[in-house]
Amino acid sequence: YYTTQQLSAKSDVFSFGVVLLEIVSGREPLNIQRPQNEWSLVEWAKSYFRESRIDEIVDPGIKGGYHAEAMWRVMEVALSCIESYAAYRPCMIDVVRELEDALIIENNASEYMKSIDSLTTSNSNHFSLVLDKRILIPPISTPTETSPIMTQAPSPPQPR
Numbered sequence: 001y002y003t004t005q006q007l008s009a010k011s012d013v014f015s016f017g018v019v020l021l022e023i024v025s026g027r028e029p030l031n032i033q034r035p036q037n038e039w040s041l042v043e044w045a046k047s048y049f050r051e052s053r054i055d056e057i058v059d060p061g062i063k064g065g066y067h068a069e070a071m072w073r074v075m076e077v078a079l080s081c082i083e084s085y086a087a088y089r090p091c092m093i094d095v096v097r098e099l100e101d102a103l104i105i106e107n108n109a110s111e112y113m114k115s116i117d118s119l120t121t122s123n124s125n126h127f128s129l130v131l132d133k134r135i136l137i138p139p140i141s142t143p144t145e146t147s148p149i150m151t152q153a154p155s156p157p158q159p160r
Contacts, residue, residue, distance in 0.1 A: 017081025026059030073102035
């Protein structure tokens with residue numbers, strides 16, 4: 001919107017990406033009370049993401065309370081939403097799909113940890129018997145279409 005002065009679905013996606021960063025980081029979008037390189041939440045988060053240091057972006061109040069893969073997915077979605085060029089931003093339907101996948105990962109990890117915790121709190125004889133069996137997490141259902149957020153551009157057709 002800032003550059004075109006026109007609202008669009010892609011400007012809404014950008015705004016959603018900023019809100020997602022606010023939720024994950026616990027920071028406001030602009031704060032000139034911070035050091036200058038941290039004034040803009042978007043630019044600050046991008047720099048840490050480029051260095052694969054998302055743990056520096058996540059609000060300290062929620063650290064350790066999430067599955068790392070799920071948080072990576074959420075951060076990838078947020079960063080794709082705040083692409084500088086609107087054409088590179090995903091559609092909201094793709095954003096929702098990716099966030100649903102992240103939620104599935106988080107829920108499966110939480111259920112798995114609960115099952116492990118319940119096993120460790122039961123008596124040790126029962127626990128040793130259970131360890132001999134594999135604990136399986138049900139497969140994650142994936143949409144039939146792949147999302148353009150995480151996929152690479154297809155290679156051009158080869159001449160025959």
